[in-house]
Amino acid sequence: MENALYIYNSLSRCKQPFKPLNAPHVGMYVCGPTVYGDAHLGHARPAISFDLVFRYLKHLGYKVRYVRNITDVGHLEHDADEGEDKIAKKARLENLEPMEVAQYYTNRYHAAMDKLNVLRPSIEPHASGHIIEQIAMVQKILDQGYAYVENGSVYFDIEKYNKEHPYGILSGRNFEEMLNTTRQLSGQEEKHNPVDFALWKKAEPKHIMRWPSPWSDGFPGWHMECSAMGCKYLGETFDIHGGGMDLMFPHHESEIAQSVAANGKQPVVYWMHNNMITIGGQKMGKSLGNFITLDEFFNGSHLNAKGEEMIAQPYSPMTIRFFILQAHYRSTLDFSNEALQAAEKGYNRLMEAVKAAKSLKATDGAQPLDIQKIVDACYDAMNDDFNSPIVIANLFEAVRIVNTVKDGKAQINAEELALLNKLFQDFVFDILGLVESNASEGSGALIDGLMQTIIDIRKQARANKDWATSDKIRDELAKLHITLKDGKEGTSWVVD
RNA sequence: GGUACCUUGCCCGAGUGGUUAGGGAUCGGUCUGCAAAACCGGGGACGGCGGUUCGAAUCCGCCAGGUACCUCCA
Structure with missing residues (x-):
C-alpha cells in the first residue's frame, strides 16, 4: 500500500515517510496509565492523539495491532517513601488489596476513555500479568553482561552499555553530561553509577507487591514492563511507540537501552511523543x-x-x-x-x-x-x-x-x-472519532413532552400576536437556563 | 548549570521563503413581532534588533520572555 503518510520521528527529529516493517500489518505500542488515580486532562492527550493515529492507519487499510499497557505494578516513589511503589502505597493507605486499587482505577480509566470515544486497544496488557516475561528479559540482559546484581537487586550498567551503544540517542544527551547533572538521591548506594537504573528491585519487608525471582522477592524496575510486553506482542522491533514527551527521558531512553542490550537491535522504528497540556x-x-x-x-x-x-x-x-x-x-x-x-x-x-x-x-x-x-x-x-x-x-x-x-x-x-x-x-x-450527541445526559420523554407542550402554547400565542404571553414563556424559561431557538422549521430548546 | 523547544491578530490555535488557515469574540448584514439562536460577510498578526535574499512572519545570528526534560509524571 503506497501512500504519502509522513510521521515525525522523535528519534531522527524529522518527518519520515511511513514504511511499516510488515505491511499491511502495523505494530504500535503506547504507554498507558498508572492506575493509582483518576485520569486527568493530561491523560486524555496521548489517548486521543494515538487514537487518531490508530484510526487513521486503519482508515488507510493497515491492520494495526495497538498495544497499550496498564501499569499496575506502580513506579517507585523516590522521595520520602523509599522504594515503595505507588499502587502499594495507595493500597496500604486505603487498606485495600493492591489489585483492588488497580482494578478500581482501571475501570474508571476505561469509563472516561469510553466517554471520549477513544477506541480500546487491540491488547491491553497488565504489568502484573507479565512478571515472568520481565524476569526473563532481565536475565537476558544479565547474560549479555549489561547488568549486575547487588544485594538482590539488578541494575542496568549504563557505563558498560554506553561503550558499545550510545546511551541518550532519543533524548539527545550524552553519558558524560549526565554524570554531572544527575542528582544524588539517597538509597542508591547499591548502584555502581548514579545514572544506572533498576531492572529488578528487592522488596523491603513492608512492601506488599512482590514476586519471586532468581535474585530476590521483589518487583520489576520502572521501565521493564514496556520493553517486555512490547517485545512479547509486537516483536523485537516494531513500527511505532508512542507516549507523552515527559516519558522520553528516562523511560523511553531506558527502554531502548534494555531492548538493545537484550536483543541486540533497536526496538522501535518510529518514536512518537505527544506534547503536554x-x-x-x-x-x-x-x-x-x-x-x-x-x-x-x-x-x-x-x-x-x-x-x-x-x-x-x-x-x-x-x-x-x-x-x-x-x-x-x-x-x-x-x-x-x-x-x-x-x-x-x-x-x-x-x-x-x-x-x-x-x-x-x-x-x-x-x-x-x-x-x-x-x-x-x-x-x-x-x-x-x-x-x-x-x-x-x-x-x-x-x-x-x-x-x-x-x-x-x-x-x-x-x-x-x-x-x-x-x-x-x-x-x-x-x-477524528467525534460523535454526534453532545447533549448532557438524557432529558427524558417526560421533559421532552412538557417542553413540546410549552412550545406549542407559545406558538399559538405568537400566531395570535400575543407577544406578552410569548415573551413571558421565553423569559421564564430563560431563568431556568432553557434557551428557546426559533428557527424556520419551528422552535427547539437547549439547556445551558 | 546542561539539553531541547516555544514566542502569531482581543483569545485559542495552524502554516508557509512571495498567494485566505480555522475556531471563538467583536463589527456589518440576512432572518425575526422584538430579541435570542442560526446563517453570510468584513476588519485585524506574525516578541525585539541585525543579517542572507529580488522578497522573510517563514532561513541565520544576537537579545528579551516563556516552557519542558535532567526525579515519578501523559
Missing part, C-alpha cells in the same frame, strides 16, 4: 498538583489549592476531544475556560452542519463546488504527521458550503453531495 502556561501534572480530572470537566467543578473554582461550566467529552484535536499533538495546548468554550461552540457548529448535510437536496446539473479539493486537503493534512487542526479547518470550509446550500444560495449536484457526506463520515466520525 498546560494550565496557566505550566504543565498539568500529578506531581505539580495542578491537574483537573476528566470527570471534573464532565461535571463542571474543580477547586484548586486556593479553593478557587477552575471550571466555569461542565464540558462534554466531545468538547474535550474536539479541543484536543484542534491543536497539533506535538504542540503544547493551554487549558482555559475561554478556549474550551470556543471549542464547544465550534464543535456544535460542525456537528449541526454534518447533520444538515444529510438532508440537503441535490440539484441536477449544479455547478461543481470542488468538494474533492477539500477531501484532498484533509488527506494531505493527515498525511503530514496527523495534522488534525488543518483537517478541522478544512471541515469548516465544508460547513460553510453546507450552510450556503441550505440557505438556497448555492446548489450542489448529487455526486458532490454524496462526496460531502462521505467526507464527514470518514473524517468527522471515523478518523
Whole structure:
C-alpha cells in the first residue's frame, strides 16, 4: 500500500515517510496509565492523539495491532517513601488489596476513555500479568553482561552499555553530561553509577507487591514492563511507540537501552511523543498538583489549592476531544475556560452542519463546488504527521458550503453531495472519532413532552400576536437556563 | 548549570521563503413581532534588533520572555 503518510520521528527529529516493517500489518505500542488515580486532562492527550493515529492507519487499510499497557505494578516513589511503589502505597493507605486499587482505577480509566470515544486497544496488557516475561528479559540482559546484581537487586550498567551503544540517542544527551547533572538521591548506594537504573528491585519487608525471582522477592524496575510486553506482542522491533514527551527521558531512553542490550537491535522504528497540556502556561501534572480530572470537566467543578473554582461550566467529552484535536499533538495546548468554550461552540457548529448535510437536496446539473479539493486537503493534512487542526479547518470550509446550500444560495449536484457526506463520515466520525450527541445526559420523554407542550402554547400565542404571553414563556424559561431557538422549521430548546 | 523547544491578530490555535488557515469574540448584514439562536460577510498578526535574499512572519545570528526534560509524571 503506497501512500504519502509522513510521521515525525522523535528519534531522527524529522518527518519520515511511513514504511511499516510488515505491511499491511502495523505494530504500535503506547504507554498507558498508572492506575493509582483518576485520569486527568493530561491523560486524555496521548489517548486521543494515538487514537487518531490508530484510526487513521486503519482508515488507510493497515491492520494495526495497538498495544497499550496498564501499569499496575506502580513506579517507585523516590522521595520520602523509599522504594515503595505507588499502587502499594495507595493500597496500604486505603487498606485495600493492591489489585483492588488497580482494578478500581482501571475501570474508571476505561469509563472516561469510553466517554471520549477513544477506541480500546487491540491488547491491553497488565504489568502484573507479565512478571515472568520481565524476569526473563532481565536475565537476558544479565547474560549479555549489561547488568549486575547487588544485594538482590539488578541494575542496568549504563557505563558498560554506553561503550558499545550510545546511551541518550532519543533524548539527545550524552553519558558524560549526565554524570554531572544527575542528582544524588539517597538509597542508591547499591548502584555502581548514579545514572544506572533498576531492572529488578528487592522488596523491603513492608512492601506488599512482590514476586519471586532468581535474585530476590521483589518487583520489576520502572521501565521493564514496556520493553517486555512490547517485545512479547509486537516483536523485537516494531513500527511505532508512542507516549507523552515527559516519558522520553528516562523511560523511553531506558527502554531502548534494555531492548538493545537484550536483543541486540533497536526496538522501535518510529518514536512518537505527544506534547503536554498546560494550565496557566505550566504543565498539568500529578506531581505539580495542578491537574483537573476528566470527570471534573464532565461535571463542571474543580477547586484548586486556593479553593478557587477552575471550571466555569461542565464540558462534554466531545468538547474535550474536539479541543484536543484542534491543536497539533506535538504542540503544547493551554487549558482555559475561554478556549474550551470556543471549542464547544465550534464543535456544535460542525456537528449541526454534518447533520444538515444529510438532508440537503441535490440539484441536477449544479455547478461543481470542488468538494474533492477539500477531501484532498484533509488527506494531505493527515498525511503530514496527523495534522488534525488543518483537517478541522478544512471541515469548516465544508460547513460553510453546507450552510450556503441550505440557505438556497448555492446548489450542489448529487455526486458532490454524496462526496460531502462521505467526507464527514470518514473524517468527522471515523478518523477524528467525534460523535454526534453532545447533549448532557438524557432529558427524558417526560421533559421532552412538557417542553413540546410549552412550545406549542407559545406558538399559538405568537400566531395570535400575543407577544406578552410569548415573551413571558421565553423569559421564564430563560431563568431556568432553557434557551428557546426559533428557527424556520419551528422552535427547539437547549439547556445551558 | 546542561539539553531541547516555544514566542502569531482581543483569545485559542495552524502554516508557509512571495498567494485566505480555522475556531471563538467583536463589527456589518440576512432572518425575526422584538430579541435570542442560526446563517453570510468584513476588519485585524506574525516578541525585539541585525543579517542572507529580488522578497522573510517563514532561513541565520544576537537579545528579551516563556516552557519542558535532567526525579515519578501523559
